[in-house]
Amino acid sequence: MDIHTDLCAVRRNASKISNNCKLIAVIKADAYGHGSVITAKALARIADSFAVATENEAKELLAAGVDRDILILHPCRYPRLTAENVIYTLTCLRDVAAFSGRRTAIKLNTGMNRFGADAENAATLIAKAKENTLVSSVYSHFYDATDRSAVQRQLDDFERVTRGCDLPRHIVSSGALTAEVPYGIARCGIALYGGIKGYLPAMTVTAEVLETRRVHAGEHVGYGSGTLRKVAYIAVTDIGHAHGYRRLGKARYMYVAGRRRKVVSVCMDCTLVECGRETKAGDIVEVMGGHISPSELARSFGTNEYEVFTSLGAKRT
Template sequence: MVSSLHRPTKAKVDLQAINDNIEIIKAHLPKKTQFFAVVKANAYGHGAVAVSKVIEKQVDTFCVSTIDEGIELRQSGIKKPILIIGAILPKDVTIAIEYDLLVTVASLEWLEAVQKEGLSLSGLSVHIKVDSGMGRIGVRHLKDANQLIKGLKEAGASVEGIFTHFATADEKDDSQYQKQLAFFTSLVNQLEEKPAIVHSSNSAASLWHTESIMTAVRVGIALYGLNPSGDEITLPYPLKPAFSLESALVNVKEISSGASVGYGATYHAKQSEWIGTVPIGYADGWTRDMQGFSVLVDGQFCEIVGRVSMDQITIRLPQYYPLGTKVTLIGQNGEQMITTTQVAQQRETINYEVLCLLSERIPREYK
């Protein structure tokens, strides 16, 4: 999808805020803890290459979800280790080796498939994934973990790390978190050969469960200044949101009482009203359920009226404003603010999804 550079809709990314967030988080971690920066999904919509280049000196390893995300970073000049935290198919091992990408291995079946296909693991570095209760990928038994580590080494791979992922570290009720932590800690402590890097803490665990941090943390959403829990748990210290979303009025008209707006004629003016059109829609990731939410114009909340279209939204203005007047969808405008979490609450989802859905049609501008 091509970025629409010739329209006023743009995302602004404050790279200094990301720099600052890393230093703030690191200041609260145990000494010598390795910092893994999660830049998967285009750095949660912030731009993986731009972000990674700026923070490379501050972090120890980058985490991505797919081989292609790793290749993108390598081709952009990133030298630090890159861990693919998602599962890959055995046939893609040679590509991972070619681009010096760390691979997650999550089952004995994966190793057996590699051996059956006669693939060499020489030159491959891996992290073992343990399913401590998330239910996605990973070994669930100590016996399997020991066999996997032994088999990978015999096949020529270097087993650098072992990790798990928490399902509820961002919730007030920590009972499931404690069960997973106990399971993973017990398994690691009983390994016949323990890898050098042991990591379990995601953003939430890094913020609220520092007592259980192991040798490394994987920080994702907090890197970008957002609260992993939405607003269920207060952040233990301030972080700086790095993302804002802006556009501008491209059409302004006065409509009479009773006039309808948008597909399905779902909105009718109650009186004479000023309606502004803003060039963003569900093709950009500003989804149809945003009808009834508000944006900011001149420091004032303006409701989105009528259905969200593929390319446009319509808003009710308090007065006439000229074409080109700034419209803030996420961020500060005057003394008012719209947060990513507030957008997520409107959609009944999480702030992660809001950012990841914003398409490449929206250009990113960096400062």
């Protein structure tokens, strides 16, 4: 199998966002499987800063020469990176002292209940952090960016808790992008990679045909007791559930020799798909791309685009 990232698409998606606001490009989890280093370099002149989940992810970007600000989204007990462009997230008073003199961002909990200081502790944390650290921003995160009423409730809570704060603020994510972005900063991930409507998909996944065969009606194909109802040509491709291509799910297709063809069986290291007699070993089929969209594959997997990207992208070389 092979995974290709269309960096032109990533840049166009980022430019579309940054036309209306400052952009914090989220490139955690290897840029959702698209390649964090190549994505950061592609967005060097578009994104205002980057966000990752962990220190190790930030360390990888630093080693690659990324000099834009890098926000670490997960809280850490102690800072291990000394680069001046690294910003650590603070979520509680307990950790403030450990980050004395370091650049930080304050994370507030407005309903997701994952990371962040609760409303009653927010003012104290912000004040204490400003006394001891170099606070760059205050932020929160939507738990359902597609639910407009939930988004508005969180926006209202965030505004109430941070009203009067003289620091940059950000809460808007990909699914909540609007023409007017509250606070003028958007922290976006999935939109950069075309995982939501209105943005260009950037990941193409292909597989190579290893072998083809003609299978008769009543014969087995792959694991299990299922048999073919009629004669068919079958291509064995080099992608399987070990590569993030799920074994179970709804009917799905690959794009083979100019046609959508039904997947018959998914094994650990290979997948069997219907084909025509013209298909031969060495041919390349599309698993996801211009003809099989991320949203279609997500529906067939019974999941979302985030998991499709990161599962398949984990095998990117």
